[in-house]
Amino acid sequence: MDSNSTQIKCIDVSVVSDSAAISEALQTLGFLSIKAAGTPSPSQIDRMFSISEHFFINEGTLEKEKVSINRRNAGWVKVRQETLDVAGHPKGDIKEAFNMHKFTSAGEPLQPLPPTLSQHTSEISTFMQACHSLCMKLLEAFAQTLELPRDFFTSKHAYERPQGTVLRLLYYPPTIVPSTNEASNINNEDNPPVDQEGDIRAGAHSDYGSITLLFQKDVGGLQILLPNGEWLDAPAENDAILVNVGDSFDFWTGGLFKSTQHRVALPRTAAEKAQARYSIVYFLHAADDVPLSRIPRKGLKGSETSEITTQAADNQSVRARFGIDPDEVLTSKEWLERRLAATYTKGRKD
Numbered sequence: 001m002d003s004n005s006t007q008i009k010c011i012d013v014s015v016v017s018d019s020a021a022i023s024e025a026l027q028t029l030g031f032l033s034i035k036a037a038g039t040p041s042p043s044q045i046d047r048m049f050s051i052s053e054h055f056f057i058n059e060g061t062l063e064k065e066k067v068s069i070n071r072r073n074a075g076w077v078k079v080r081q082e083t084l085d086v087a088g089h090p091k092g093d094i095k096e097a098f099n100m101h102k103f104t105s106a107g108e109p110l111q112p113l114p115p116t117l118s119q120h121t122s123e124i125s126t127f128m129q130a131c132h133s134l135c136m137k138l139l140e141a142f143a144q145t146l147e148l149p150r151d152f153f154t155s156k157h158a159y160e161r162p163q164g165t166v167l168r169l170l171y172y173p174p175t176i177v178p179s180t181n182e183a184s185n186i187n188n189e190d191n192p193p194v195d196q197e198g199d200i201r202a203g204a205h206s207d208y209g210s211i212t213l214l215f216q217k218d219v220g221g222l223q224i225l226l227p228n229g230e231w232l233d234a235p236a237e238n239d240a241i242l243v244n245v246g247d248s249f250d251f252w253t254g255g256l257f258k259s260t261q262h263r264v265a266l267p268r269t270a271a272e273k274a275q276a277r278y279s280i281v282y283f284l285h286a287a288d289d290v291p292l293s294r295i296p297r298k299g300l301k302g303s304e305t306s307e308i309t310t311q312a313a314d315n316q317s318v319r320a321r322f323g324i325d326p327d328e329v330l331t332s333k334e335w336l337e338r339r340l341a342a343t344y345t346k347g348r349k350d
């Protein structure tokens with residue numbers, strides 16, 4: 001195990017009751033890695049990567065454009081359409097994405113899907129439900145960690161309540177044309193070619209919801225911002241699911257659980273530049289009307305005992321980073337809409 005994997009706390013989901021380990025991970029890095037999750041199973045994850053690759057490589061641009069990203073955050077995102085770090089990388093992320101809202105409990109999609117995805121609705125639906133159950137297990141463990149009732153967080157995320165939860169397929173194209181080693185002018189003539197110095201695959205950001213499950217395959221690039229300002233390279237481990245908490249937990253816990261910034265760097269060596277990167281993300285969001293208000297402080301184990309932790313938490317909290325007044329309470333939906341409006345500077349469909 002290299003030093004970077006040791007910095008990311010690894011827990012076995014069957015012992016998810018190890019609340020001390022979870023608590024420490026969420027209060028320091030905001031990320032943890034889980035192995036042996038059981039569900040989604042390794043074969044389900046593999047299948048989702050195949051489905052994703054088939055969509056990004058074989059689906060025609062016309063079909064993709066028909067399902068272009070809309071204001072409900074569903075659909076296809078083209079290269080440079082989303083700008084996660086507007087200040088640092090304003091030309092837009094070098095990635096494509098496809099966002100799917102949760103399907104109905106009967107497995108029906110609630111948005112139009114392109115042909116390469118609509119032939120797999122049943123597998124996609126099962127995968128989403130597996131991701132959701134894993135998130136519910138984690139939410140129960142988080143509640144336990146905070147000495148709150150077991151269903152304190154799960155009740156805010158019931159599968160049938162309207163919410164911003166999405167399954168996102170991500171494709172980061174190669175940044176050079178392997179045969180010529182020239183910068184590739186990625187699938188989109190109106191875009192400038194990739195600039196090795198000034199571009200990024202995904203700009204620095206924190207996630208907006210409650211829990212993020214990240215599935216990676218073979219190719220690294222994810223970097224996590226450490227408290228000392230350095231970027232930690234997160235290894236791409238095919239058999240691990242990387243879990244991080246998003247802004248909602250930061251709001252709920254007053255910054256005690258970290259919604260840590262992260263980014264996906266451009267590949268560095270010629271061999272890496274010629275490679276595409278695929279990842280799959282499940283973004284869990286609380287139901288639309290759930291307020292992102294501070295949860296009872298007595299539940300925040302550690303917050304009274306360590307003043308330093310609390311101060312550090314407050315300084316880096318989402319409220320502090322975005323200059324949000326301590327009295328302003330947003331709902332889960334309002335926060336999501338505010339963040340999306342800031343990052344889709346080039347527009348979305350209605």
Ligand SMILES: O=C(O)CCC(=O)C(=O)O
Pocket residue numbers: 170202207214216222262263264279281
């Ligand atoms: O692709 C990845 O590894 C991370 C993507 C990410 O952070 C995001 O989409 O929020």
Ligand SMILES: [Fe+2]
Pocket residue numbers: 205206207262
């Ligand atoms: Fe993210």
